[in-house]
Amino acid sequence: MTDLIIEPLDRRHDRAGFQCGVPSLDNYIQKQAGQDVKRRVSRVFIATEVGNATTIMGFYTLSSLSIELDQLPENLARKLPRHPVPVALLGRLAVNQVAQRQGVGTMLLVDAIKRILSVSDDIAIYAMVVDAIDERAQRFYESFGFSSLCSDSRRLFLPLKSWQSSGN
Template structure:
């Protein structure tokens, strides 16, 4: 399993007490507040895992982050052409609950690197436990466009929940 990763000089590692969360500002208050006030609690409760991007010069400065968790996808929300090929019970998936990049680092490819790292981690554990797809809850339409650019599709019309079957990545 991947514990730490490096993407083009960027260090991506699990959140720890050395990361300076209070200075993080992605421009979306709910994402900033999650990292500052709730991320540690979610980790302790085993509800979510939080991974931090930092640079090699300052491993305490948070440049971006994402969260990983799990969920089950009800077949009724999947497109029919996909659902008809699957067993008739909820399908296991990995959830990217949040993905955010500090304003100072936006439009520099960090979001893409965080997403790639999340997918890589999920693929690594999918060899041990069943995970059919990656699921994301996009916070806004810009995020929907970001995920669609990397192959994600809407689970159901009218929502910002998207998915990417892992088999499409092999």
């Protein structure tokens, strides 16, 4: 795997050339991502290879969200105040077909977690939430310690405390 640069999406990135094999994710980066950034509803981070700053190897999105206590497992919910819990949403994560199986997805996820942890020093964020697009994606997130929220098996969460205490 070559060295990657992970940075915010900008105009020089070749969004039209990105293909991960999932039409909804391809369409998002090609047609909607720029608008989401302009509207401040999502931040989009792009992975490119050092020396090739235009080809998108992968991307992820981050935004804020709150979840109701009844969506959390009871053992966690009973320890929290009785109001919605602030979380960060990893809305999408995709890797270009040419870069799949090269560890780019892992690098993107770790970068997203690190960004959220750094922001959580200034803004309360209890956990990271992700909506796994399919079973393969769900297994990927579960391998990093994500677990299902009570309300929906494909919506997964990772308490930030668990990542911080693991020393990652």
